[in-house]
Amino acid sequence: MKRIAILGSTGSIGTQALEVVAANPALFQVEVLSAHRNSALLIEQARKFKPNAVVVTDESRYKEVKDALMMLPIKVFAGERSLDDVVQWESVDVVLGAIVGFAGLNSTLAAVDAGKTVALANKETLVVAGELVMRRAAAKNAAIIPVDSEHSAIFQCLVGEDTTAVEKVILTASGGPFLGRKPNYLVNVKASHALQHPNWSMGAKISIDSATLMNKGLEMIEAKWLFGLRDEQIDVIVHPQSIIHSMVQFTDGSVKSQMGLPDMKLPIQYALGFPQRIANNYKRVDFREHSKLTFELPDLKTFRNLAIAKEAMIRGGNAPCVLNAANEVLVHAFLQNKVGFMEMSDMIEKTLESVPFIANPEMDDHRKSDAEAREYALEYAKKSQLSMY
Ligand SMILES: NC(=O)C1=CN([C@@H]2O[C@H](COP(=O)(O)OP(=O)(O)OC[C@H]3O[C@@H](n4cnc5c(N)ncnc54)[C@H](OP(=O)(O)O)[C@@H]3O)[C@@H](O)[C@H]2O)C=CC1
Numbered sequence: 086m087k088r089i090a091i092l093g094s095t096g097s098i099g100t101q102a103l104e105v106v107a108a109n110p111a112l113f114q115v116e117v118l119s120a121h122r123n124s125a126l127l128i129e130q131a132r133k134f135k136p137n138a139v140v141v142t143d144e145s146r147y148k149e150v151k152d153a154l155m156m157l158p159i160k161v162f163a164g165e166r167s168l169d170d171v172v173q174w175e176s177v178d179v180v181l182g183a184i185v186g187f188a189g190l191n192s193t194l195a196a197v198d199a200g201k202t203v204a205l206a207n208k209e210t211l212v213v214a215g216e217l218v219m220r221r222a223a224a225k226n227a228a229i230i231p232v233d234s235e236h237s238a239i240f241q242c243l244v245g246e247d248t249t250a251v252e253k254v255i256l257t258a259s260g261g262p263f264l265g266r267k268p269n270y271l272v273n274v275k276a277s278h279a280l281q282h283p284n285w286s287m288g289a290k291i292s293i294d295s296a297t298l299m300n301k302g303l304e305m306i307e308a309k310w311l312f313g314l315r316d317e318q319i320d321v322i323v324h325p326q327s328i329i330h331s332m333v334q335f336t337d338g339s340v341k342s343q344m345g346l347p348d349m350k351l352p353i354q355y356a357l358g359f360p361q362r363i364a365n366n367y368k369r370v371d372f373r374e375h376s377k378l379t380f381e382l383p384d385l386k387t388f389r390n391l392a393i394a395k396e397a398m399i400r401g402g403n404a405p406c407v408l409n410a411a412n413e414v415l416v417h418a419f420l421q422n423k424v425g426f427m428e429m430s431d432m433i434e435k436t437l438e439s440v441p442f443i444a445n446p447e448m449d450d451h452r453k454s455d456a457e458a459r460e461y462a463l464e465y466a467k468k469s470q471l472s473m474y
């Protein structure tokens with residue numbers, strides 16, 4: 086029986102993780118749940134799964150959660166710091182990092198420092214501080230099992246392989262809702278349209294990242310650190326059907342892929358169950374229904390975020406941290422209709438030019454770079470014609 090701390094239990098990954106847990110009561114038990122603002126759902130989840138503790142990181146929701154769970158033997162904590170404490174508990178076997186954005190970094194690091202197995206969905210953690218996180222995980226023997234579908238695919242392709250025989254990895258990208266569209270169309274698109282991913286149902290931030298292809302840029306950086314790859318070993322190919330979740334090409338020319346229907350419960354249960362592969366009765370791929378699996382190069386001239394992210398990866402240092410912070414601010418602004426779809430790339434680029442470069446950042450440098458980048462990005466966002474700041 087694995088005892089799991091689900092950080093971000095009220096989100097898209099968190100709720101699907103709870104479905105996986107509910108389907109496998111002999112394998113998994115919820116030890117901790119965490120939410121930020123969605124206290125109503127957190128309370129409902131706590132009543133159903135009866136964890137040892139819940140954390141509500143937005144402290145203004147503490148009283149509501151505490152009062153609602155008063156009659157149950159569930160500890161209730163508030164604030165981000167509490168997350169760092171609970172993930173280190175002896176009673177936690179696996180930490181599922183499913184918080185969105187930079188906000189998930191501290192708790193992931195706390196889990197790694199405690200030598201926990203981390204099932205990691207929160208890709209921003211590795212984008213911002215991949216070198217540092219992987220270094221500390223190695224020092225503490227903490228396993229990081231990817232949940233992100235592409236990285237889960239690569240991980241599964243690598244099990245039992247000699248990693249020195251990897252020539253490159255090929256990340257598949259769906260292309261998002263605007264595949265094939267050009268700038269003259271994209272200047273006018275609104276969040277409601279960008280949120281409609283063709284294959285996956287996900288949280289708002291990652292859905293916009295998929296639409297701009299920033300998601301694939303973030304995933305290149307995530308792959309670099311997870312699998313210890315050189316920049317030139319990471320390729321991206323657009324595969325609109327999202328059946329092949331990514332591939333590994335070996336030095337003998339063989340290519341392995343992992344396939345499946347686009348359903349995040351699969352990589353989630355793989356990461357939670359690893360090294361055990363858990364049987365389920367989810368819908369299988371029927372190749373007659375998917376008789377055309379197609380591939381094309383990404384349009385980097387239109388979807389500039391992917392090119393900008395790749396450049397930040399190659400530049401290294403604090404550049405990916407700055408990229409991430411600017412992107413978080415601008416995605417938030419786009420969701421509120423305060424900047425345009427195409428403007429986001431220009432503003433991210435300008436933020437990267439504005440924040441001083443740090444070649445070998447430690448945690449304090451990342452915090453500082455993140456804060457500075459947010460200020461610049463917000464300043465640029467305010468200059469948008471759409472802005473009503
Ligand atoms: N959704 C997907 O299919 C995939 C997601 N991922 C990655 O997984 C992560 C989660 O994504 P997703 O589930 O879509 O996101 P959601 O927006 O659906 O959920 C985010 C979760 O994080 C919590 N949260 C938000 N802000 C904070 C904060 N400041 N402090 C603590 N907790 C916070 C939310 O709490 P509350 O709702 O209570 O406010 C919620 O539980 C992201 O990094 C994403 O890139 C990767 C691959 C696929």
Ligand SMILES: CC(=O)[C@@H](O)[C@H](O)COP(=O)(O)O
Nearest residue numbers: 233234258259260261295300
């Ligand atoms: C489900 C998942 O892992 C997402 O990151 C997904 O890959 C997004 O799809 P695209 O970024 O390829 O559109």
Ligand SMILES: [Mn+2]
Nearest residue numbers: 233234235304
């Ligand atoms: Mn992904």
